[in-house]
Amino acid sequence: MPIAFEHVSHIYNDGTPYRHVALEDVSLELAEGKITAIIGQTGSGKSTLVQHLNALLLPSAGKVLILDRTIEAGSQPKQLKSLRGQVGLVFQFPEYQLFEETVLKDIAFGPKNFGVSEEEAAKKARTAMQMVGLGPEFEERSPLELSGGQKRRVAIAGILAMDPAVLVLDEPTAGLDPQGTEQMMSLFHRLNRESGKTILIVTHDMEQVYRYCDEVVVMEQGKPKLRTDVQTFFHDSSLCRELNILPPALIRMKDMLRENGFTVSDEVSDVNMLAKELARQVKRHG
């Protein structure tokens, strides 16, 4: 079952002078079992879009299909809780949702809300801690006294412990250092490849999109402007330039080389391959 939006609109504060159309007639299908990047400028409706996936926001018009459920405008969906257990949503700056006394308790909070027993929840929490790279020494510490990056991991572990089938992350790496970003993104990559989870990531980081994602959705002023796979999207930089997006460094490099008479094949997908290819061509000429 793919995830689909059918003519979905979302209007904030409808019927007041603050009325704001954040999504306008969005029809979109998102591939299951893949990592999809949702990109677009601030205010283009990315966060609004993803909050429909676990029914935190309900469509003002149209319907959302997710995991054999239909969320339709105008009807109050039932058993929201089970949907929220299956679709894990990590908010932007999730470190602000920590509140328990210890890291372990905070991570176990989610599973417990879904009716998992105390011991089982603790077990799930420990597994999640391991996944995000938090050692057992963190278990008894207060989440409020950790560093920003560590808090972020605790918050993400709190969602992972619920073991959702679909994982939605709103700018999960914003404000993290490059190393932390790398670790987070490779974690999501692993979760997708090893456990087959469908993953949606809202991001601004084209390097991460290029390296870790399968599909791209570009949002613009409340509408999906484009949906394609990453290979096509970054085939060359023309599409990015059209959309005013700075392409990843590797793509820019490839473009520059091509402009200067090198032949670079499309298969080249990381810096090492590019270096080897260049070395070969230089040798052949020299």
Added chain:
Amino acid sequence: MGNFTLGRYLPLDSPIHRMDPRAKIMGMLLMLIAIFIPSGWIGYGIIFVCAAGTILLAKLQFGFILKSMRPMMIMMIFLFIINCLVIHTGEPLFVIGPVIIYRDAIFQTLYIVVRLLLMIMITTCLTATTKPLDMTLGIEDLLKPFEKIHVPAHEIAMLISIALRFIPDLIEETQRIIKAQESRGVDMKEGKMQERIMAILSLIVPLFVSAFQRAEDLANAMEARGYAPGEKRTRYKVLKMAGRDYTLLVCCTAVLAGMIWLSRMS
């Protein structure tokens, strides 16, 4: 929370929006005093016409005012019931079960409802047309004369403007945290006692943490830019009374005088 309209600023462009906040605050005070003078139905009629005229001039919608009334509906119904039970003067009008409803019960309630409606209309004319920051500038200026008796006018104004500045942020933050916890399976609306306590804790703790964080950030930012409460400060925005502001004050004073005269007459 999105439906809460009482006291909200509406960014429109109208003559009332452009008026001096000091004139508007003084005008509102005069009118509020006028409402409390027992001037009978004619008096209230005059005040209503003035307030409605201002609302039209300010390009506000009456629906907006009525919406502001909504939170007080329950209180008014409650008041009506109490009045019906307690007041036994005037002619009896009709009987509901064991209770006889007297004429005065209805009139007394109507009186209060009308006063409330007028008060909301008038305060809305101020709050919906004055930017919170302009409002605090106005309050600071109006409190200036009281500095002689050690009223800390500037500090009060700064306090109010900081509080106003953070209200939308905190509302937004609250909604954000609610959503984040709902994503973790919290049910904010129903559940057993223990679950509800957990739900509230999961909202309150992060809210406090973030409020303190914001307060600290703001204090640091202000200190870094050399702010010290007692010092003389110049203003970026200088308020200036224009002809229309004096007109407003004269009109409001005239209404108040009229009410006093009306109440003497009867």
